Amino acid sequence: MPECWDGLSGLTSTLPDTVLSHLFSQEELVNNTELVQSYRQQIGNVVNQANLQLFWNMYNSRRDLDINRPGTVPNAKTLRCPVMLVVGDNAPAEDGVVECNSKLDPTTTTFLKMADSGGLPQVTQPGKLTEAFKYFLQGMGYMPSASMTRLARSRTASLTSASSVDGSRPQACTHSESSEGLGQVNHTMEVSC
Known part of the structure; x- marks a missing residue:
């Protein structure tokens, strides 16, 4: 080898x-x-x-994308389309994904850190990732009639209450929105079992 x-x-x-x-x-x-x-x-x-x-x-040998968060650098280059960044907790690439998230426009970026999924969330938690992706598309106006199960219920509960829906364990997703500046909203989801 x-x-x-x-x-x-x-x-x-x-x-x-x-x-x-x-x-x-x-x-x-x-x-x-x-x-x-x-x-x-x-x-x-x-x-x-x-x-x-x-x-x-x-x-x-890949090189840096040379992007910056709008407003931090004059004429900053950034992605203009909606972005969903996904990383498993304790994944080898976690730091790189977090750094990339810090360079993107928080109004168009969703950061998803999946608990209990490690380096390959698409393999270890395919159902949760699929549901999160459906929710991301739904947020852009696509798939308005897609049925959302645990993730949607959990998001609704997490925005209205600090405790889980069933009270016995954490739910599938915690979605928090925080302002990092005037008019900027950062979308962050953490998915756990």
């Missing part, structure tokens, strides 16, 4: 292990062995290793 050079520590590891440590948190690598082993097997046996190495090299 190809080995990767870790420029910080000088250690080498196999490319599949390097990719796995990018996809999963350390906690997941230790505790979610069945899912991690499934991915290790797929990455090591199914994926063309030469192509994986090329992909990894391109990923590591």
Whole structure:
């Protein structure tokens, strides 16, 4: 298997292990062995290793988008469309997603941090992510008749009460809106089991 050079520590590891440590948190690598082993097997046996190495090299050589929050820098470049950023709690990419969120227009950006989902919320919590995405689209005026289950009920309850709907455990989503400046609203959702 190809080995990767870790420029910080000088250690080498196999490319599949390097990719796995990018996809999963350390906690997941230790505790979610069945899912991690499934991915290790797929990455090591199914994926063309030469192509994986090329992909990894391109990923590591990507550059910053050079965007800034409107109003913080004269003529700031930013995304003008609605954006939904999703990251699992304790995901390896959490800091990068939070930093990206800080550079986007808070009036058009929704930040979703999913509890109990780690580095791959689309794999570990697909139902919750799908429902959050439906809600995001509904907020833009699409899918007005989409049935929203736990997420919608939880959002309504969290905006009116600090306690959960059933009183026994946290609900699927907490949606908070806070002003960071005049007329700016920051959309943040945290999804938990």
